[in-house]
Every structure is written in structure tokens, then in C-alpha cells.
Amino acid sequence: MEGETSWNSHCIDDMSKDIGEFDSFSELSDEGNKEMIVSVDSILPDDLLERILAYLPIASIFRAGSVCRRWHEIVSSKRFLWNFSHVLSQKPWYFMFTSSDEPVGYAYDPILRKWYSIELPCIQTPNWFIASSCGLVCFMDNDSRSELHVCNPITKICKKLQEPPGMKFSDYSALSLLVSRTSHNYTISIVKSKQVPGNFLQWDLSIHIYDSETMMWATSLTEVLTGWRGGDESVICDGVLYFLIYSTGVGTPENRHSLVAYNLSSRSSPLIRSLIPVPGPLTCGRLMNLKGKLVMVGGIGKPDRPDIIKGIGIWVLNGRNWVEVGRMPHKFFQGFGELDDVFASSGTDNLVYIQSYGAPALLVFDMNQKLWKWSLKCPVSKKFPLQLFTGFCFEPRLEIAP
Known part of the structure; x- marks a missing residue:
């Protein structure tokens, strides 16, 4: 199908063992205008070739590894991964689930405008909680919400984390992940919310933090909210954990949502003091970290009917x-x-992806160019009325592992 490529055919581990000669190119010599056949292998030293290959789109790097034995050894070397890590970040890909039951789907590459068939490790169903940062993706199951995995979806390297503390069966949970680009250490946060028995207005809320350096969980805060409950949206930006909370019936329609800014260092409380109003009446809000800035994509509700969407703002x-x-x-x-x-909706770097649950259409917004653009059509179409689509974006990286 046009625009679709099997990702497995580009995987370094599955590269062809039949190494042929690298294609040569011809140029005119200055003496007598004679055609001279020159091999690139004889011109470029390894270090220069490594730097050139490191600037290729990641899908092209996998293809380059199947050109010849020398190129395969280069793109598989630790020195190449070091060079790759110092190149500007790749544009984020978007993985779209195309089944409501199985974690199968396609990943969209905005540079080459192609969809790749990718098998995600660890995750068992599409309704798991997902957070991503700097090449790593964290999955958390949607049943007990105690099974967590961190993986690199490109290299398939995966790590299972120990069970987090706190209530095992919460009514609402929000997962977030932040990876350091320098040390590659990462922080995971889970915001859990559960209704106080017999009291609809009061909700127990707890924040749990995982530090990959110590490989330990810690409960950072426990608090009872009145008139507000937690949800499933959170993100970490510049040492602050942001998450959306939702009104349980107290307040005007403009106060259906509010944003909590929780400083992970000072552990500020009570949370009600750190509330930030949302831009207006929203049908929903999606939070993301774009180059250290908190970005919200929200459904704009009608003034008289805030539960009916009339547009989308960023x-x-x-x-x-x-x-x-x-x-x-x-x-x-x-x-x-x-x-x-x-x-x-999710995003990273300077791209924001927006997708309807009811169709595989994917819209991309470039924050730098202020440009809206449809992605190439997904290889899968809607087959029945109740079929749902969802997805997440991640940065394709080779050098990072959990």
C-alpha cells in the first residue's frame, strides 16, 4: 500500500547478510574529461562518514546499514550512537493504534511522510496509559495500574519497573515521563485519584515519583480535594508536575477544568493554592512538554453549551x-x-498531533511555522461504525535505553 513500509525490513538486527559492493558514482576528471569511477569507501574516513550518516532521518539510517558491511558496522557502533546523540533531535513520530483490542498499528514519520508497521514491546492493549520523552515510552496497565514498563520503541529495549506505592485500584490516574537529554536518567510520576467513600465532593489524591537513578518509588504527596477530582492528563516541565483536575459539581462552567502546578522539589501544598485557571470553557484538555514549555491543546466549548465543541485551540x-x-x-x-x-493529542519538539477517536485522520501543527497540515493517509481505514482510533507521539532515538 502506498505510503506504508514494513519497519521490520529496516531493523538493524534483521539487516541482510548478503553484503554487496557499494554503488559507485561517476564524475568527470579535469584531465581529458575522462570518466572516473570512484568509490565513496575510498574517499571518506570512518569518522566523517559516521557524522554524515548521523544526520539522516532514522528510517534512512536503518536502510544505510544494509548497503554494505562497512556501513552496517558503522551504524551499529557505539561511536556512531554517540555522534547520533549529539545531532539535533529527530522530528517526533506518531503511533496510531488501529485496533480497539490489540496494540497494533502504524507509526508516522513526518520527515519522509511515510507510515511504518511497528510492533510495540510490553504493552498488551491500546487502553494502557502511555507517556513519552526523549526516545523512551512508559506503559502502565489500565486494570491494576501497577504494571509499568519503560522501553525504546525503535530498538525494542524494555525494562519492567517495580510496582508503585499507593492505592492499587484508583478511579483516575495520570502518567507522565521526563527524560534528561544529558544523563538519560528519567523521572516518572503517577497522580492517583479515588473518591472518598460516601462523599461525591471529596477525592483522595496522591502523587508518586519514580527516579531511575535510585530505581526507587516515593510518595510525594497525599491530600484530600473538595470539589475537584484528578484525571488522566499530566506532564512534567522544568521540574514542575502539571496535571488537570475536574470539577465535581461546584463552580461555574468556566471552572470545569483547572490546572495544578506541583513543584517536584519544594513539594508545595495544599494543591488548591497552586491552581491555574484554564484559558476558557473547554470540552477537554491535553498537556504536553514542547522544548521545556507547557503546551495545552483544548477543545473550545460553546459559551452556552461548554460540553459541545466548536473548535480546537493551542x-x-x-x-x-x-x-x-x-x-x-x-x-x-x-x-x-x-x-x-x-x-x-500529543506532541514534542515543535510538532503537535491531533487525532479524532472516530477516524484515522491525523492533523499536524508546526509550532515554529504556525502551519496546519494533514499527514499522509493512514494505511488503515475505518471498517465499522464503533471502531476507535487513538495514538501517541514519541521521538525516535537509537542511543537511549531505559
Whole structure:
């Protein structure tokens, strides 16, 4: 199918063992204009060739490894991974689940505008909680919410974490992951929320933090919220854990959502003091870390019916104030067809992906260019009315492992 490529055919571990001669190129010599056949292997030293290959899109790096034995050894070497780690980050890919029961789907490469068939490790169903950062992805099961795995979806290297503390069966949970680009250490946070028995307005909320350096969990905070409950949206930016909370019936429609800014170092409490109002009446909100800035993608509700979506906006948090950086043009909003009041959205670097749960259409917003653009059509189409689609974005990296 056009635009679809089997990712397994590009995997370094599955590269062809039949190494042939590298294609030569021809050029005209200065003496007599005679054609001279020159092999690239005889011109470029290893260190220069490594640097050149490190700037290729990641899918092209896998292809380069099957050109010849020398190139295969280069892209498989530790020195190449070191060079690759110092190259500017690759544009984030978007993995779209195409089944409601099985964790199968395709990953979209915005550079080459291609979809790749990728098998995700560890995850068992698409409804698991997912968070990503700097090449790593964290999966948490949706039943007990105590089984966690951290993996690199490109290299398939995976690590299972010990069970987190706190309530095992929470009503709502929010998962976030932040990876250091220098040390590759990572922090995982889980915000758990459970209704106090017999009291609809009060909810137990706890924050649990995992440090990969110590390989230990710690319960950072436990608190009872009145009139608010936790949800499933959280992200870590610049040492602050941000997560959305939802009104349980107290307040005006404008207060259906609010943002908590929890400093992971000072562990500020009570949480109610750190609330930041959302930009306006929202049908839903999606949080993401784009180059250290907190970005929210939200469904804009109608003034008289805040539960009905009329558009989608993108805001960046500046201090305690929201700055709108984009609003989806109406033609793209209509392009989704019937868009529910909730939708999937995630992003990293300078790209934001937006996807409707009811269709495989994928819209990309470039934060730098302020440009909206549809992705190449996904290889899978909707087969039955209740079929759902969702997904997540991640940065494709070779050098990082959990």
C-alpha cells in the first residue's frame, strides 16, 4: 500500500547478510574529461562518514546499514550512537493504534511522510496509559495500574519497573515521563485519584515519583480535594508536575477544568493554592512538554453549551498566563467529520498531533511555522461504525535505553 513500509525490513538486527559492493558514482576528471569511477569507501574516513550518516532521518539510517558491511558496522557502533546523540533531535513520530483490542498499528514519520508497521514491546492493549520523552515510552496497565514498563520503541529495549506505592485500584490516574537529554536518567510520576467513600465532593489524591537513578518509588504527596477530582492528563516541565483536575459539581462552567502546578522539589501544598485557571470553557484538555514549555491543546466549548465543541485551540503557559499560539482553521476542523468533545493529542519538539477517536485522520501543527497540515493517509481505514482510533507521539532515538 502506498505510503506504508514494513519497519521490520529496516531493523538493524534483521539487516541482510548478503553484503554487496557499494554503488559507485561517476564524475568527470579535469584531465581529458575522462570518466572516473570512484568509490565513496575510498574517499571518506570512518569518522566523517559516521557524522554524515548521523544526520539522516532514522528510517534512512536503518536502510544505510544494509548497503554494505562497512556501513552496517558503522551504524551499529557505539561511536556512531554517540555522534547520533549529539545531532539535533529527530522530528517526533506518531503511533496510531488501529485496533480497539490489540496494540497494533502504524507509526508516522513526518520527515519522509511515510507510515511504518511497528510492533510495540510490553504493552498488551491500546487502553494502557502511555507517556513519552526523549526516545523512551512508559506503559502502565489500565486494570491494576501497577504494571509499568519503560522501553525504546525503535530498538525494542524494555525494562519492567517495580510496582508503585499507593492505592492499587484508583478511579483516575495520570502518567507522565521526563527524560534528561544529558544523563538519560528519567523521572516518572503517577497522580492517583479515588473518591472518598460516601462523599461525591471529596477525592483522595496522591502523587508518586519514580527516579531511575535510585530505581526507587516515593510518595510525594497525599491530600484530600473538595470539589475537584484528578484525571488522566499530566506532564512534567522544568521540574514542575502539571496535571488537570475536574470539577465535581461546584463552580461555574468556566471552572470545569483547572490546572495544578506541583513543584517536584519544594513539594508545595495544599494543591488548591497552586491552581491555574484554564484559558476558557473547554470540552477537554491535553498537556504536553514542547522544548521545556507547557503546551495545552483544548477543545473550545460553546459559551452556552461548554460540553459541545466548536473548535480546537493551542496555548502555551507563560508564568501563570496562557498565550494562544494557534486555533484550528474551520476547514481542518470540518475535515475530521463528526468530532467528539474529546480527542487524542500529543506532541514534542515543535510538532503537535491531533487525532479524532472516530477516524484515522491525523492533523499536524508546526509550532515554529504556525502551519496546519494533514499527514499522509493512514494505511488503515475505518471498517465499522464503533471502531476507535487513538495514538501517541514519541521521538525516535537509537542511543537511549531505559
